[in-house]
Amino acid sequence: MILTDEQRDFVAAVEDLCRREVGTREKWLEHTDGGRAPHSAKLYEKMADLGWLGIAVPEEYDGAGQGMIDLVLFLETIGYWQAPIGGFATSAITAASYERFGTEEQKRRVLGGFLRGEVLAVSMSEPGAGSDVGALTCKAEQRAGGWVINGQKTWCSNAHIAEHILLVARTSKSGDKHDGLTMFSVPAGVEGLAVHGIETMGGREVNDLYFTDCLLPEDAVVGEVGQGWRQLMAGLNLERMILAAMMLGTARRAFDDTVSYVRERRQFGRPVGSFQALRHRLADHATELECTRLLVHDVARRIDAEPGRMFPREASMAKLKATEFAKAMALDGMQMMGGYGYATEYGMERLLRSTVVSTVYGGTSEIQRDIIGKTFGL
Numbered sequence: 001m002i003l004t005d006e007q008r009d010f011v012a013a014v015e016d017l018c019r020r021e022v023g024t025r026e027k028w029l030e031h032t033d034g035g036r037a038p039h040s041a042k043l044y045e046k047m048a049d050l051g052w053l054g055i056a057v058p059e060e061y062d063g064a065g066q067g068m069i070d071l072v073l074f075l076e077t078i079g080y081w082q083a084p085i086g087g088f089a090t091s092a093i094t095a096a097s098y099e100r101f102g103t104e105e106q107k108r109r110v111l112g113g114f115l116r117g118e119v120l121a122v123s124m125s126e127p128g129a130g131s132d133v134g135a136l137t138c139k140a141e142q143r144a145g146g147w148v149i150n151g152q153k154t155w156c157s158n159a160h161i162a163e164h165i166l167l168v169a170r171t172s173k174s175g176d177k178h179d180g181l182t183m184f185s186v187p188a189g190v191e192g193l194a195v196h197g198i199e200t201m202g203g204r205e206v207n208d209l210y211f212t213d214c215l216l217p218e219d220a221v222v223g224e225v226g227q228g229w230r231q232l233m234a235g236l237n238l239e240r241m242i243l244a245a246m247m248l249g250t251a252r253r254a255f256d257d258t259v260s261y262v263r264e265r266r267q268f269g270r271p272v273g274s275f276q277a278l279r280h281r282l283a284d285h286a287t288e289l290e291c292t293r294l295l296v297h298d299v300a301r302r303i304d305a306e307p308g309r310m311f312p313r314e315a316s317m318a319k320l321k322a323t324e325f326a327k328a329m330a331l332d333g334m335q336m337m338g339g340y341g342y343a344t345e346y347g348m349e350r351l352l353r354s355t356v357v358s359t360v361y362g363g364t365s366e367i368q369r370d371i372i373g374k375t376f377g378l
Helices: 005-022 025-031 041-049 068-080 087-101 104-116 228-234 236-264 276-305 312-337 348-359 365-374
Strands: 119-123 139-143 146-153 162-170 181-187 193-200 203-217
Touching: 005 025, 005 041, 005 068, 041 087, 068 087, 068 236, 068 276, 087 104, 087 119, 087 162, 087 181, 087 228, 087 236, 104 119, 104 162, 139 162, 146 162, 146 181, 162 228, 181 203, 181 228, 228 236, 236 276, 236 312, 236 348, 276 312, 312 348, 312 365
Parallel strands: 119 162
Antiparallel strands: 139 146, 146 203, 162 181, 193 203
16 A cells, blocks of 8 residues: 555654554563553653544544544554554444544544543443444433433443543334433443452453443433444444454464564474475465455445545454464464473464454454344345
8 A cells, every 4th residue: 555655754753653552571561560551651651742642533522533444553663563552442333433423522522631641431332232332221311411321231341441431322112122222421440330440361452341320420321212222233333443453463463473483483404494294274364364454445435535424344344354364373473483382482472362352342353244134234
């Protein structure tokens, strides 16, 4: 893909910061509490100061006002360098919902905080409602002066470090299960909300949320009452493209680390990469990597070319292809590196852990295939 001079300079600047801050395993461990924390507030604030967090936020709200391709380039680069700013993806997704549907006051407050380095989160999933979001039961009841929330949410990424949580709750139950859902803006630390962490392979990333008579003001509604499902659907392109771009960068890193290793590692008197069994596998991976890059970048450009148009099939394809390839690349990279791939010192096991979950969050690969299939009338 041909980049403009501005885009090349931007990517080079992001690479330079990442190289200085997390370019070695030792520096990466310092930023991540020994690998246990996926989000470094220190690095996140540095990127906020540089204006990078607001790359896709409109200029009228003090953002850079750039399009999807610029956002993809940023995400691909931080994915490659494994920059520990795990709060950015959920923040960008959540900020976009406020931008589309929030009141002017909500936009100024929440988008302004995002640009300054605050983390945002969105809460949809429940113990009985994961891929089937329409089955959620967390209730919001209107009472004099506000809304009362009761119920449990789960798998809420970054809720423990978020300043605002965009909650999807049920305000009515009639007709289609997707009707009667509403978005609410929940400030961190509000009375009646308990956040309990869930330990995962990737460290402290996700949380259970428990709402017990949690009172929110009348103006906590984001968008229209009962229109939460339609509002969620409007943001799926962005979510899928964010995840696709991050995994594209991670796949590139897994490929480059594998090639670097097999060039240096010698067995039977020659570099192991010179053996046909590995050389052909790497040739296939290089081809798949290029196909993935072309797909993700092409969909991003289509979205920029037709603002407001939904690209459900193409965005699902990008998410499916990038996440599945990244997982396969990291797993095969570990295999080709042998025991060193399993060792934490070399980092491939970290890439594998981050890619394994990518085919689950943001809509599983099975859901993406179903969406793609339905676009053919199947």
